[in-house]
Amino acid sequence: MIEIKNVYKNFGSLKVLKAVSLTIQKGEKVAIIGPSGSGKSTLLRCMNLLEEPTYGEVWLDGKLVTPVDPYLHPDIIAESKTFKKLLAQAKEASPKASEKALAEEIIARIKKEDLLKKHEGSSFAQKSRALYKENIIPINLARRRMGMVFQNVNLFNNMNVLENLITAPVSLKLKTKEEATETALRLLDRIGLKEKVNEYPSKLSGGQRQRIAIVRSLCMSPEYMLFDEPTSALDPEMVGEVLELMKELALDGMTMAIVTHEMGFAREVATRVVFMDGGQIAEEGTPEEIFGAPKNERLKDFLSKVL
Amino acid sequence: MLQGLENTAIIAVAGLVLGFVIGCLLATFKLLPGKKFWARLPGRFTDLYVALFRGTPMVVQLLILHFVLFPALGVDIPSVAEAVLAFGMNSGAYVSEIMRGGILSVDKGQTEAGRAIGFGYGRTMLKIVLPQAVKNVIPTLGNEFVALVKETSVVSFIAVIDLTKAFQNIGNSTYEYIVPYLMLAAIYLVIVLGITGLVKLAERRLRAGDRN
Numbered sequence: 207m208i209e210i211k212n213v214y215k216n217f218g219s220l221k222v223l224k225a226v227s228l229t230i231q232k233g234e235k236v237a238i239i240g241p242s243g244s245g246k247s248t249l250l251r252c253m254n255l256l257e258e259p260t261y262g263e264v265w266l267d268g269k270l271v272t273p274v275d276p277y278l279h280p281d282i283i284a285e286s287k288t289f290k291k292l293l294a295q296a297k298e299a300s301p302k303a304s305e306k307a308l309a310e311e312i313i314a315r316i317k318k319e320d321l322l323k324k325h326e327g328s329s330f331a332q333k334s335r336a337l338y339k340e341n342i343i344p345i346n347l348a349r350r351r352m353g354m355v356f357q358n359v360n361l362f363n364n365m366n367v368l369e370n371l372i373t374a375p376v377s378l379k380l381k382t383k384e385e386a387t388e389t390a391l392r393l394l395d396r397i398g399l400k401e402k403v404n405e406y407p408s409k410l411s412g413g414q415r416q417r418i419a420i421v422r423s424l425c426m427s428p429e430y431m432l433f434d435e436p437t438s439a440l441d442p443e444m445v446g447e448v449l450e451l452m453k454e455l456a457l458d459g460m461t462m463a464i465v466t467h468e469m470g471f472a473r474e475v476a477t478r479v480v481f482m483d484g485g486q487i488a489e490e491g492t493p494e495e496i497f498g499a500p501k502n503e504r505l506k507d508f509l510s511k512v513l
Numbered sequence: 514m515l516q517g518l519e520n521t522a523i524i525a526v527a528g529l530v531l532g533f534v535i536g537c538l539l540a541t542f543k544l545l546p547g548k549k550f551w552a553r554l555p556g557r558f559t560d561l562y563v564a565l566f567r568g569t570p571m572v573v574q575l576l577i578l579h580f581v582l583f584p585a586l587g588v589d590i591p592s593v594a595e596a597v598l599a600f601g602m603n604s605g606a607y608v609s610e611i612m613r614g615g616i617l618s619v620d621k622g623q624t625e626a627g628r629a630i631g632f633g634y635g636r637t638m639l640k641i642v643l644p645q646a647v648k649n650v651i652p653t654l655g656n657e658f659v660a661l662v663k664e665t666s667v668v669s670f671i672a673v674i675d676l677t678k679a680f681q682n683i684g685n686s687t688y689e690y691i692v693p694y695l696m697l698a699a700i701y702l703v704i705v706l707g708i709t710g711l712v713k714l715a716e717r718r719l720r721a722g723d724r725n
Contacts (some may be wrong), residue, residue, distance in 0.1 A: 256625055350631035360626035364644040373640060374630045419626075426630060 207231055208253055208352075208430060208463070213262030215248055222248045223259070224485040230430070235462045237472035237493075240482035241508055246465045247357075249482065250434050253463065254352045255345050266351065269343040276338040277322040283313050285337060288325045292316070350378070353423025357435040359415045361407040367394070367418055368403045371425045386425065393421045397451060413444030417451050424455075431455065433464040469512055473497050481505045517679030518700070524596045524675070525662040531601025532661070533654075536608025539563070541638055543613055559609060566606035572667045575599045579671040596668045604661055611653050615646030648719040655712030659705050676700060 208230040215223040222245045230236050238246045251257040253264060255271060264271040276282055283289050289312060296308045316322060322330070362370050371390035375381040381389070394400045397417050407415055416436055423431060433452065437445040449471050456462060456475045466472055472479055472493065479496040481489045481504075489502040497513075500506045539562060542555035566574065578599045579592070619642050627637030647654075669678040680697040684690045 254629055256629060346631050346633055349629055352629075354626075354629035356622060356626065356629075358620075358622050360620070360622035362623065362626065362641050363620075364641065364648070374632065377636065377640065378631060423630070 207265075207267055209263075209265040210249070210253065211263045211265065213249070213252055213259040213264065215245070215252060215257060216260045222485055223252070226262075226482075226485070226487055228480065228487065230461065230463055232429075232461050233459055233477075235456050235460075235464065235475055235477045236480060237476035237478070238463065238465045238480045238482060239467070239469070239472060239496075239508075240488075244482040245485040246482045247434055250432050250463060250465050253432055254349050254354055256354075266343055266348050269348075270341060271343055271345065271348045273345075274342075276334045277320070277326075278317050279334075279338055279341060280313050281341045282334045282337050283316050283322065284309070285333070286316075286322055286326055286330060288321050289313070289316060350380075350426055351428055352430045352432055353420075353426060353428035354432045355416070355420050355423060355434065355436045357438050359407075359412070359419050359439070361415055361419055361422070363407055366404050366406050367399075367410075370407070370418065371422050374422075375425055380426070390421070390425055393424055394418075397421060411444060412440045413447045416440060416444075416448045420448075420451055420455070430461045430463070433462065433466065435465050435467065437466070437468060467512070469497070469509075481508070483508075514676075514679045514683070517674050517676045520593055520596075520668070520673055521662070521665050521676040521704075523593060524600055524665045524668060524673075525658070527597040528600030528604055528665075529658050529661055531597065532604025532608050532657075535601060535605025536612050537643060539605060539609035540612035540616055541635075543609070544616055546634065563606045563609060566603050571599075571603050571664055572670055574603055575667065575671055592668075592671050592673045595671060596665070596673055600661060600665065604657065607657055608654070611650050611657060612643075612646060614653075615650035616642055618649045619645045648716075651712060651716045651719060655709065658712070659708055662704060662708065663701060 210226060210228045213223055213226045214221070226245070226249055228236075228249070238249065240246045248257055252259050255264065259272055262272070263274070270279060289309075292312045292315070293305075293309060296303075296312060297305070300308070322334075326334075362373070365373060368387065368390060371394070372381075372383065372386035375386045375389075376383050391400060391403065394403060399414060399418065402410060402414065402418075407418075410418070420431075420436075436452070437448050440448065445468070449468060452462070452464070452471070453475055464472070464476070474493075476493050478490060479493050480487055481496060481500075481502065483502075483504045489496065489500065489505050496505070497509065500509055539559045543559040545552055545555055547553070575596065579595055583589070583595065616638075623641050623645065624637055627641045628634070632640065665675055666677040668675050669681070674682075677697060680693045683693045687693075
């Protein structure tokens with residue numbers, strides 16, 4: 207499960223994401239659509255921290271991905287005396303409020319006023335470091351579990367196809383060279399490009415390159431795949447083969463987040479569609495809801511232009 | 514004379530290798546991501562290093578190393594090794610700027626793809642960006658190597674017999690200058706042409722993966 211909680215992203219004075227929250231469950235295929243400049247690519251890139259959120263958190267299967275001061279980690283705050291004391295006080299003050307809401311309020315306050323550093327002793331500092339290690343996931347480990355496919359493909363130009371596919375699993379010691387080669391050849395065979403195994407990326411067509419880029423991610427056996435407009439830079443005749451491969455992946459049960467302008471594909475493959483506008487999620491729902499009965503005015507306007 | 518040729522070759526080749534390694538490291542330092550003070554520190558070091566080694570003459574650096582720094586530190590190594598160090602460190606300053614240009618010329622997407630697949634910054638540099646950067650700067654690096662070979666002629670300042678010194682000695686002992694000095698020039702020319710050929714060969718090999 208990928209959870210994006212209240213993420214903001216600024217590029218200088220430009221506010222690209224404003225308080226975006228989104229949860230992607232295992233097995234879901236989430237299509238993210240919207241006009242250009244709406245922040246959909248940035249949102250996707252925040253998931254694997256190619257863009258670091260200015261504020262907010264990204265969680266992967268219950269572990270924090272975004273870097274944070276140990277004292278600002280919610281699980282650590284919840285362990286502190288300060289938190290327990292404040293929660294007890296808050297409960298007394300408003301016994302009817304739900305504990306979860308109160309806890310969230312207090313965590314926010316502790317973060318804002320940096321109360322732990324002021325009130326907790328050195329034994330808590332030690333404990334918090336240990337807790338922190340258990341509750342975060344280092345970014346490079348998180349990225350191995352989230353494959354990413356780029357708009358401009360980005361195959362490694364200094365390597366041939368096979369090297370592109372096996373270099374990551376082999377040099378990160380996840381697989382032996384033989385195992386990785388076997389996996390790579392099997393996947394290449396599946397997309398019908400086995401004979402290109404020794405070619406360099408510059409000799410391949412755009413569609414072939416993008417399909418190999420997808421396979422490169424698959425060679426890491428990821429649990430999630432992030433697609434950043436994978437067909438936008440391709441010649442129209444090559445779009446089909448890439449979408450076809452993505453559809454196969456979806457049928458295999460891969461969890462996918464797809465930023466796309468291919469509305470037909472989104473409608474057919476996605477289990478949920480997210481419409482972004484002006485750095486916020488303006489509407490989300492099933493493909494039927496979004497394409498069949500849009501409520502948001504901007505969404506209606508957008509769909510009337512692209513469909 | 515053969516001794517002189519050997520010394521020139523050792524200093525030039527070892528100096529270039531050392532300079533290349535130092536240069537790659539410095540360029541990587543300079544391009545480290547991150548805005549915090551600590552993350553910026555290696556980049557500042559590069560700036561200082563380049564300013565110092567590019568801002569003073571090679572001969573002066575050689576003299577300081579031989580007559581000031583090593584005696585003060587009590588280091589006693591052969592003069593040829595000293596020359597290698599001096600030329601390597603000097604060349605490193607130039608190579609770092611060349612490599613920085615090379616690294617910047619590699620598409621940012623290559624770094625992103627490396628990071629996105631789970632490589633750290635160092636591994637991304639080593640496996641993906643630097644090989645492409647080197648390919649892009651081979652002609653400029655060749656230039657630097659040629660300059661280095663010719664500049665080794667100043668090592669006689671610290672009593673190393675190189676090609677130039679050897680021919681000077683021949684001239685001084687025979688009182689015949691025309692033939693030795695013209696021969697000397699011819700030998701340098703042959704060496705440099707040889708290097709140019711090698712650089713072209715390397716370039717062709719490295720471009721094998723490119724279009725056409």
